[in-house]
Amino acid sequence: xxxxxxxxxxxxxxxxxxxxxxxxxxxxxxxxxxxxxxxxxxxxxxxxxxxxxxxxxxxxxxxxxxxxxxxxxxxxxxxxxxxxxxxxxxxxxxxxxxxxxxxxxxxxxxxxxxxxxxxxxxxxxxxxxxxxxxxxxxxxxxxxxxxxxxxxxxxxxxxxxxxxxxxxxxxxxxxxxxxxxxxxxxxxxxxxxxxxxxxxxxxxxx
Amino acid sequence: xxxxxxxxxxxxxxxxxxxxxxxxxxxxxxxxxxxxxxxxxxxxxxxxxxxxxxxxxxxxxxxxxxxxxxxxxxxxxxxxxxxxxxxxxxxxxxxxxxxxxxxxxxxxxxxxxxxxxxxxxxxxxxxxxxxxxxxxxxxxxxxxxxxxxxxxxxxxxxxxxxxxxxxxxxxxxxxxxxxxxxxxxxxxxxxxxxxxxxxxxxxxxx
DNA sequence: GTCTATAATAAGATAGAC
DNA sequence: GTCTATCTTATTATAGAC
Numbered sequence: 475x476x477x478x479x480x481x482x483x484x485x486x487x488x489x490x491x492x493x494x495x496x497x498x499x500x501x502x503x504x505x506x507x508x509x510x511x512x513x514x515x516x517x518x519x520x521x522x523x524x525x526x527x528x529x530x531x532x533x534x535x536x537x538x539x540x541x542x543x544x545x546x547x548x549x550x551x552x553x554x555x556x557x558x559x560x561x562x563x564x565x566x567x568x569x570x571x572x573x574x575x576x577x578x579x580x581x582x583x584x585x586x587x588x589x590x591x592x593x594x595x596x597x598x599x600x601x602x603x604x605x606x607x608x609x610x611x612x613x614x615x616x617x618x619x620x621x622x623x624x625x626x627x628x629x630x631x632x633x634x635x636x637x638x639x640x641x642x643x644x645x646x647x648x649x650x651x652x653x654x655x656x657x658x659x660x661x662x663x664x665x666x667x668x669x670x671x672x673x674x675x676x677x678x679x680x
Numbered sequence: 681x682x683x684x685x686x687x688x689x690x691x692x693x694x695x696x697x698x699x700x701x702x703x704x705x706x707x708x709x710x711x712x713x714x715x716x717x718x719x720x721x722x723x724x725x726x727x728x729x730x731x732x733x734x735x736x737x738x739x740x741x742x743x744x745x746x747x748x749x750x751x752x753x754x755x756x757x758x759x760x761x762x763x764x765x766x767x768x769x770x771x772x773x774x775x776x777x778x779x780x781x782x783x784x785x786x787x788x789x790x791x792x793x794x795x796x797x798x799x800x801x802x803x804x805x806x807x808x809x810x811x812x813x814x815x816x817x818x819x820x821x822x823x824x825x826x827x828x829x830x831x832x833x834x835x836x837x838x839x840x841x842x843x844x845x846x847x848x849x850x851x852x853x854x855x856x857x858x859x860x861x862x863x864x865x866x867x868x869x870x871x872x873x874x875x876x877x878x879x880x881x882x883x884x885x886x
Numbered sequence: 887g888t889c890t891a892t893a894a895t896a897a898g899a900t901a902g903a904c
Numbered sequence: 905g906t907c908t909a910t911c912t913t914a915t916t917a918t919a920g921a922c
Contacts, residue, residue, distance in 0.1 A: 482887080497787040501706040503915060514889050519917070521887090571785060578848040579777060579785040581703040594849045601846075601855075625862030632842030632859035639841040640807075640834060642784040643800045649807075653838035656831030660866040688905080709897055720907050725899070727905090 483521040485511040490532035495573040499529055499580040499589070530589055536573045537592040541599060548603055554611030555663055558604065558630065562654050568647040571638045601627045616663045626661070633657045689727040691717040696738035701779040705735055705786040705795070736795055742779045743798040747805060754809055760817030761869055764810065764836065768860050774853040777844045807833045822869050832867070839863045 480488075489511035493502040504525050508518060522528040547561045574596050583589045604627035611617040617626070633653055640649035686694075695717035699708040710731050714724060728734040753766045780802050789795045810833035817823040823832070839859055846855035 498704075498706065498785065500704065501787050504917085505915070515917080516888050516890080516919095525916070575842075575845045575849075576785045578845045579704065579782045581707050584848055584851075590849065590851070594851075597846060597849045621865055622862065625858050625865060627862070628843075628846060628855055628859035629839055629862030629866065632839045632846055632856075632863075633835055634838075634842060635845040636781075636838030636841030636843070637834075639781045639784045640803060640838055642790055643781075643796065643803045645790075645796070645800075649834055650838075652831050653834035656828065656833070656835030657838075657866075659827055659831060660835065660863075710899085711897070721899080722901095722906050722908080731898070 482511070482513055482517050486513060486518055486521065486528060487532050487535060490528050491536050491573070494529065494532055494536070494577070495570060498576060499583050502529075504528075526586070526589065530592075533574075533577065533583075533589060534592050537596040540572075540574050541596055544600055544603070548607060553616060554607045554614065555616045555661065557607055558611075558661065559658060561604075562630070562634065562658060566650075568638060568641045568650045569645070571642055572635060575635045575638065597631060601631050603627075604630050617661070630657065688717070688719055688723050692719060692724055692727065692734060693737050693741060696734050697742050697779070700735065700738055700742070700783070701776060704782060705789050708735075732792070732795065736798075739780075739783065739789075739795060740798050743802040746778075746780050747802055750806055750809070754813060759822060760813045760820065761822045761867065763813055764817075764867065765864060767810075768836070768840065768864060772856075774844060774847045774856045775851070777848055778841060781841045781844065803837060807837050809833075810836050823867070836863065 486507065489507050490502070493506055493510065497506075504515070504518060507528070508515060518528065522531070543564075544561065547564050548557055550557060550560060552560065574593055577583045577589075577593050583593070601624070605623040608617055608621070608626045609623040612619050612621065612623065637650035637653040640653060641647050643649070692713065695713050696708070699712055699716065703712075708731075710721070710724060713734070714721060724734065728737070749770075750767065753770050754763055756763060756766065758766060780799055783789045783795070783799050789799070807830070811829040814823055814827070814832045815829040818825050818827065818829065843856035843859040846859060847853050849855070
């Protein structure tokens with residue numbers, strides 16, 4: 475239920491966003507959306523063309539929001555490594571999973587080019603954004619020059635997405651954090667002599 | 681539809697396994713299972729206590745199978761790094777996703793301790809198995825001693841699980857492969873002087 | 887615009903014939 | 905053991921009143 479100062483289409487989109495995050499597309503019924511939005515059937519079919527159309531509006535907004543949240547950190551201050559670390563360590567609703575990434579496990583979303591497009595574009599943008607930062611870090615000598623920026627970026631995004639899987643399997647955020655710490659220790663700037671000078675993980679001994 | 685030489689409960693379990701992989705728990709109806717198994721309602725409710733009970737049998741078998749598949753590679757020949765690499769590069773139905781990991785995005789599975797248990801135990805086993813191999817590799821000097829085996833193992837599992845997300849988002853296996861190559865380049869054995877001597881990725885220059 | 891019928895189809899389970 | 909009704913509720917959408 476949302477404040478009465480918000481328009482009905484707005485309430486419908488927000489309710490759909492929440493339910494898509496909690497239960498996915500297949501697990502979300504129009505009825506559940508209407509109940510949460512506090513609206514009747516007629517409102518939904520007046521403003522939208524049905525469940526897929528409403529879901530598309532919700533997915534687009536969620537994708538946009540995720541992009542903005544990531545950009546706030548990735549475009550922030552600090553060295554390339556520090557910005558990647560800030561992205562990886564930023565506060566997350568780990569046990570709820572990624573509201574964008576989870577849609578890739580939804581059969582009806584993956585099968586629809588229209589519903590899948592915002593998901594694909596967002597993850598693709600994130601990968602490219604990270605790749606640029608990694609390459610910038612390589613020029614500064616922060617990351618090993620032998621690495622491939624695009625590949626490392628894919629690894630970073632995958633580790634985050636897979637971290638959600640581990641956390642939701644065990645019901646604990648610890649597994650997510652563990653995977654992130656492992657990745658950060660692998661990414662940690664190394665001096666030319668081989669060992670990591672920067673203590674970025676709990677595992678680095680004195 | 682399965683061969684007539686297979687028992688009805690067996691056909692029901694196999695049909696459920698397929699549908700759980702394709703559509704998840706929420707997206708799979710008893711009706712769809714019965715049609716694929718070529719059985720009537722009575723058969724299902726005679727052998728199982730309903731959808732959750734049948735799904736549990738299916739999930740347990742899938743989890744067991746995944747464990748055996750992983751062990752076949754992780755317990756195989758080769759150095760620790762080679763076994764990790766073999767695991768990461770092993771043939772996969774990338775676009776279908778992980779039949780075990782995908783269940784963590786199913787709201788009704790995550791909420792049920794019984795249905796979630798096989799998923800949790802399997803991913804936990806995999807993490808522990810990989811952690812042991814990484815630690816073995818550290819003793820041999822194959823992996824940097826500063827790394828934490830448990831953390832690296834979590835990163836490995838997460839990268840695979842997240843790789844499926846990337847691939848399903850774009851509809852292409854290329855993103856999965858890219859993330860895996862990135863991880864392998866980060867894990868690649870380094871000589872004490874700093875650069876990677878073993879060519880494990882397409883990105884390593886001559 | 888929003889609401890409440892109404893309706894056709896599907897989900898999930900039970901009963902009882904064979 | 906397997907099958908086909910039967911049943912209750914939910915899903916998704918339409919129609920038409922207000």
